[in-house]
Amino acid sequence: MTPLALPITLPKTLQQPLDRFYEYLRAERGLSLHTQRNYKQQLQTMAEYLVHVGVTDWQAVDARWVRQLASKGMRDGMKASSIATRLSSLRSFFDFLVLRGELSANTARGVSAPRKKRPLPKNLDVDEVNQLLEVNEDDPLSIRDRAMMELMYGAGLRLAELVDVNVRDVQLRSGEIRVIGKGDKERKVPFAGLAVEWVGNWLKVRKEVAAAGEPALFVSKLGGRISHRSVQKRMAQWGQKQAVASHITPHKLRHSFATHMLESSNNLRAVQELLGHENISTTQIYTHLDFQHLADVYDKAHPRARKK
Structure with a gap:
């Protein structure tokens, strides 16, 4: 006003x-x-x-x-x-x-403000993802970090899901990971290619860092399960080290996974399942279609849009 x-x-x-x-x-x-x-x-x-x-x-x-x-x-x-x-x-x-007795009722109590638009995190483009993931250092923690980032982008995991994964939940041969999502709901998530390769590389050197009997797939330098904050910090540091223009966060990698999968497959239901969303409306908010693709589909499909 x-x-x-x-x-x-x-x-x-x-x-x-x-x-x-x-x-x-x-x-x-x-x-x-x-x-x-x-x-x-x-x-x-x-x-x-x-x-x-x-x-x-x-x-x-x-x-x-x-x-x-x-x-x-x-x-x-x-x-x-x-x-x-x-x-x-x-x-x-x-x-x-x-x-003070100057009004009999609060007439503003029944009026709701308009809902705030939910801001979408900006996703990385494919070139930025490739730039980020060109980590070739061979110390165990660098291998761990690349494995975490490859898995976040390769499987679209939430940060909490990544941190909670145990070694026994990973099936490299079949390319599956068992994760516990929101509401303690279990699902199997496929992963392949470089994500499988780098998780395998990490498993080969994990024993050099992990404490005896520690079940967590990803551990800190102290040997216990890595914390949410440590994952966030390490990914941000790798973004800077790899000179990626965008600020790197775990959620941005998940969002990039969803966006790139949706743009390539145009299969909203499949992306919903991969992300572990209970309602497809969440997936629609969380991801965005390439507008040019929508425009092309419209031009080809709508009877009144076809050029004569």
Whole structure:
């Protein structure tokens, strides 16, 4: 919601309750100055808009007006997070008025902010993946790291799944790994090619690092199961060492696996199974089709799109 062109002097029926609320925030809630300023800015802007449309009393602001305040913000191009902040400040203010007996009910409580768009992590292109995985150092930890990255990209594992894999879960000959996904659901994941080769290379040198009796496939330099944080740190370091422009994370490798598989196969159901998603809607959000491919399919398939 953008400020109106000219400053508006609020009527006492709107301004005085706001002043009491600001004093309450300062004296009783003990909020930071930054938070107090945010509340004041959001409420002032809404109050000015209400005056502009002829509403001069907070008692007149019912759920319909609250929805209109949110809609105005959307029309003005506000982000969903900013609208959520604005409605939150209004709910807090109305809670205060209800507590003081100046409102009978908080009409902002039943109005939800628009859902935030779920940001998609940027995937690596194939050249960046190849650049990252050109790790040819022969010390055990470097072999381990390449095996982890090859497996993340080659099988699309979640970070937790990678860390939790045990040696007994890996079948190199058949190219299968048993993983426990979200909700403790077990699935078998295929892997092949360089992923199989480098997991095999790691298994040959793993005994030089792993503690006796340690079941984990991937272990730290101390011999125990490697931690989530260590995997994240090592992959980021390899990204820098290999001069990859993108910041490397385990999730980015998984997302790249999903994106490249989907673009090559166009089989959403298969990618859903490989990723271990319970609902296909999750896969649709998590991955994105190459738009040019969609455009080509449309041009070839739609009767009214074919050139005569």
